[in-house]
Amino acid sequence: MGDYDEDTAFLGQTGPYFWTTFFLLNTVFVSTGFNGLYIVFVGAAPKHHCLIPDVNLTEEWRNAIIPFTIVDGEEVQSQCSRYRLDVVRNLSAEGFIPGRDVNLTNLEQEGCLNGWNYSKEIYQSNIVTEWDLVCDNQWKVPFASSTLFVGYLVGSLISGQLSDRFGRKKVVFISLAAQCVSVLLQSFSHSWRMFCIMFLFVGASQISIYISAFVLGTEVLSKTMRVLFTTLGAFLFYCIGYMTLPWIAYGIREWRTLLAVLSATAVVYIPLWWFIPESPRWLITQGRVKEAEVIVRDAARKNKVEAPPVIFKKSEHQAMPPNKTYTMLDVLKSRNIRCITLMCLLLWMAINIGYFGLSLNTSNLSGNPFMNCFLSATTEVPAYVVSTWLLKKCPRRVLLSSFLAIGGGVLLLIQFIPDTLQSVALALEMTGKFGFTMAFSIVYIYTAEIYPTVLRNVGMGMCSSAARIGSITAPYVIYLGFLLLLCYLQVPIIRFCLTSSWEVSQLPLLSLTSSFQRL
Numbered sequence: 001m002g003d004y005d006e007d008t009a010f011l012g013q014t015g016p017y018f019w020t021t022f023f024l025l026n027t028v029f030v031s032t033g034f035n036g037l038y039i040v041f042v043g044a045a046p047k048h049h050c051l052i053p054d055v056n057l058t059e060e061w062r063n064a065i066i067p068f069t070i071v072d073g074e075e076v077q078s079q080c081s082r083y084r085l086d087v088v089r090n091l092s093a094e095g096f097i098p099g100r101d102v103n104l105t106n107l108e109q110e111g112c113l114n115g116w117n118y119s120k121e122i123y124q125s126n127i128v129t130e131w132d133l134v135c136d137n138q139w140k141v142p143f144a145s146s147t148l149f150v151g152y153l154v155g156s157l158i159s160g161q162l163s164d165r166f167g168r169k170k171v172v173f174i175s176l177a178a179q180c181v182s183v184l185l186q187s188f189s190h191s192w193r194m195f196c197i198m199f200l201f202v203g204a205s206q207i208s209i210y211i212s213a214f215v216l217g218t219e220v221l222s223k224t225m226r227v228l229f230t231t232l233g234a235f236l237f238y239c240i241g242y243m244t245l246p247w248i249a250y251g252i253r254e255w256r257t258l259l260a261v262l263s264a265t266a267v268v269y270i271p272l273w274w275f276i277p278e279s280p281r282w283l284i285t286q287g288r289v290k291e292a293e294v295i296v297r298d299a300a301r302k303n304k305v306e307a308p309p310v311i312f313k314k315s316e317h318q319a320m321p322p323n324k325t326y327t328m329l330d331v332l333k334s335r336n337i338r339c340i341t342l343m344c345l346l347l348w349m350a351i352n353i354g355y356f357g358l359s360l361n362t363s364n365l366s367g368n369p370f371m372n373c374f375l376s377a378t379t380e381v382p383a384y385v386v387s388t389w390l391l392k393k394c395p396r397r398v399l400l401s402s403f404l405a406i407g408g409g410v411l412l413l414i415q416f417i418p419d420t421l422q423s424v425a426l427a428l429e430m431t432g433k434f435g436f437t438m439a440f441s442i443v444y445i446y447t448a449e450i451y452p453t454v455l456r457n458v459g460m461g462m463c464s465s466a467a468r469i470g471s472i473t474a475p476y477v478i479y480l481g482f483l484l485l486l487c488y489l490q491v492p493i494i495r496f497c498l499t500s501s502w503e504v505s506q507l508p509l510l511s512l513t514s515s516f517q518r519l
Helices: 018-037 057-064 085-093 128-130 141-167 169-186 192-220 223-250 255-274 280-285 289-302 328-332 333-363 369-378 380-390 396-414 422-450 453-480 483-499 508-517
Strands: 047-050 068-071 074-076 117-118
Touching: 018 169, 018 192, 018 255, 018 289, 057 085, 057 333, 074 508, 117 128, 128 141, 128 192, 141 169, 141 192, 141 453, 169 255, 192 223, 192 280, 223 255, 223 369, 223 380, 223 422, 280 289, 280 453, 328 333, 333 369, 333 396, 333 422, 369 380, 369 422, 380 422, 396 422
Parallel strands: none
Antiparallel strands: 047 117, 068 074
């Protein structure tokens, strides 16, 4: 195939056709913001304590049967235990008064054998309250979150092959339909297992939407619009969906209804089928040149320019001889490329753990969880705008190491903030989210530029897989309370960014090893 950009240069760099396609494609990314992080609310654990059955207990014993524990210097009711009900019933029947006649610390405790009583102050119901995913079953919530990111991994592996075979546009809309059906079926889940299985399909369809729409935009738009689309448009429209999610969740506190409403939003994308074109580049590679010319001539009509009688020369339609195919084994042949790959894999994993870890942690912060989620989404808007501007002015590795230091350093500072200054801790966490979001947007360009051209696709694919592994790990980082560990993970990676050159001829593997040994 000839140079597509040269053949279609008569269309110009902007115009009604390009702007319309730009905005319509970007609206697709709004759905990924809707459905990417609703687990923040659906899987949040409200205040709870053991359910006390309706038995003969005095008011004093009913109030005292839940023991108190010290959490962060504050005395709160235990969430996972109570004093033995049979012992308490006997003491109540004999007229003993808790605290006066009986030393409560001497009483034996038991688990919540009759279930839990959940506060409905924030959530009317979610998967935690419906299936009692607390105490010994608390691990099931991060596991459910991880299934979404496992779906990301599966979807990222197959979506490229599907779009190459069936077309970018078809895969985008089939994925939209699959996401809609998956979320809707998830709202009818009768068990935690079914919820996790459907979450796997939600993740696979969602990343397929993102990748296919991203590729379609880069192939349909002009060079000027392509840069704006890849560096700012897709990210900002994702943020629009992300910022809208907490307000929908605020209005709908029942999780099944919330998921049904989110799935129904896909209906608005049906008319876009008649307005978003297929990729002319892909059509040409499939030998469907006439269909490609129809699309380009329609673009010329909308941009009010005249198309030449022949757009794509006949010689360009002929199949090109196959080029050498590079595999993951090629990145192991050279010492420099091996070092690049090792560092980039660590880099992508750490950034994704930080980004999704902080995103999923908003329900655990003090204050209103809906406002916290909105603030977390809002911090991404200036991050993407600033990163786009800085990428034109500053070296990539300096930017990347600086914002990794901000993201990891802020998490370290949070550990020293007293409980009385929760607003300061919230501000620091939002600053950390800003840093990781900046690094998230920069790492794509940095990785693409640091790899040789022939290995770029293979390298980006491996890094994308590493990113999925990082996001799968993120829910467990929150569950285990290891946010502080994330700070230390940045140390060797920041050192790499500061000391490496573009060729990475002298990568500090010894420094990396010694950093891990000190940790």
